[in-house]
Amino acid sequence: MSSTYGKIFKISTFGESHGAAIGAVVEGCPAGLDFDLEAIQYQLDRRKPGQSRITTQRKEGDVAEVLSGVFENKTTGTPIGLLIRNEDQRSKDYSHIADKFRPSHADFTYTTKYGVRDYRGGGRSSARETAARVAAGALAMQVLKTQGIEIYSYVSQVGNLKLDKSYKEVDLNRIDENAVRCPDPEVAQRMFDYIDEVRKAGDSVGGVITGVIKGVPAGWGEPVFDKLHAELGKAMLSINAVKGFEYGTGFEGASWLGSQHNDIYFKEGDKVRTQTNYSGGIQGGISNGEDIYFRVAFKPTATIMRDQTSINEAGEEVVVSGKGRHDPCVLPRAVPIVDAMSALVLVDFMLRARTSKLLFP
Template structure:
């Protein structure tokens, strides 16, 4: 299961400390203008070493396309690409070769496959998500032609969270702070908290909110292919994600009379007065903004001593070394956007195929 999507499909390959990360994108419509600067900027938003609150691993993350693009446009054939790894410190993981890191995939990979790449987690490393950002960038370029926009931002770090609905913030300011939060004052609090946690060798989690505007009515299937289920599947495939909710989600302390989205005629078109449904009703998009939240756990790799066992079950202590994120939220924002873009484009193409 290294392939995501139905019609617009990404198959990714590579490990954190291998030669590189790459992928094959199949089903991309022909004739999409490929803006290389835009694609590289999407990768830069995810790359390590971009600020003092992210891991200092220094990778250029320069994408090299191998096929499927001619004279600046997609040809409709498979798009192959590679991002070479150039700044691995594999020796940082030598002391963990026979140990199971708490809350990591070490134990489960070992039991499933009988072998694992201990260097940075191998295939389970979040570095794999760079392939998703490449595919997501191409999906965004295709969606631009449909006037569909996707914007994610950090809405909570630890106990510091934004209290207002996304519509009350200027989402054009997200890139103004390294934490990618549209509230400048809250952003400073988040940065202070991340630095405090980082100084202790610990990590912290949070929440990313994503907003999709311009989605056509009718995307999604009524039973097993619900659009929100597809978005949930996409988000829960991201490393460190522990929860997904859309619309009002778990805010259930309301009566139906308070949260039903009433319809009305707006200049000759059907509209809703509110959007508690989060743009999806009966598993199908209704044309309103789709908004959802994704919960990320604290990064499992902490620079503190922990208790574990080795592969033989012997008691042991472990302390990670190397370069790691104290909070994954800032670098996860473009990943959330990428997975949302791939899902919406895939379901648009599915709808066209019907």
């Protein structure tokens, strides 16, 4: 099913942008986990709209409700139902595109596939669906926290404005100190000003989010088709507006020589380490114990506050006018989504790793 992800820790999301609610059903969460609803709400608050003038002004509380699977603040091992009610739909904002195909949106492809589409905010294709992923991902983070695993994501590029520092050169604890979620305050301010300038011009801009995962032990991942980096790539590319994924040296490494790129092993105490980490913490599709790091490219938001030509369902040329409340840049609110998808990939591989070795001599 296209709305389900995971093999052991499995989530299924449901709902539309302008429906009554969205949510997720989580299966495979270990029983006995201390359930922290506040931690889930914290991640939802990082993603919710209306955080600053450079995000959509839709006002959603995004309050998580727990429907099942938790008793006396502990998980029971049964399916966990998480619900987020929609509160601020303005469906009339979309009546003007009921039969029109917005440029770079999923309107045409959904109509072609299903023969019908929910035009209100894009329906199921709306990025509002990602709130359910964030809720489920926040639960996955609680499982990973028991293993000492830390997940960080931050905005490292907006348009042509780049943070020219590696993740090791910035303080990852400062990510949430500004509206852009860039850990360098000076670069963050330039990014904020640029996004605001683009917003005032009725346009949009894309950029890059860098992800960092610390504390993953060696041995997580599967050979051939379920490689750890392949699942991370799939997870990131499933996020709305994502156009690219690279890990380790990525495309830059394609121009290097093998003698430059190879990570040399050495022994540090009882642990095998690498002198460099050009592999991005993954070799052969399996974690090697080093930091996992990657980059995710986001396109500019498709809806812009300018008139554009397109066609309608009858094939006639029409003008599509930008209306409604939209993000001029999706990156600040996408940071917790990248965090969540990272957690969902890793928790599933954590549980799968427990079944890959004999439990007896």
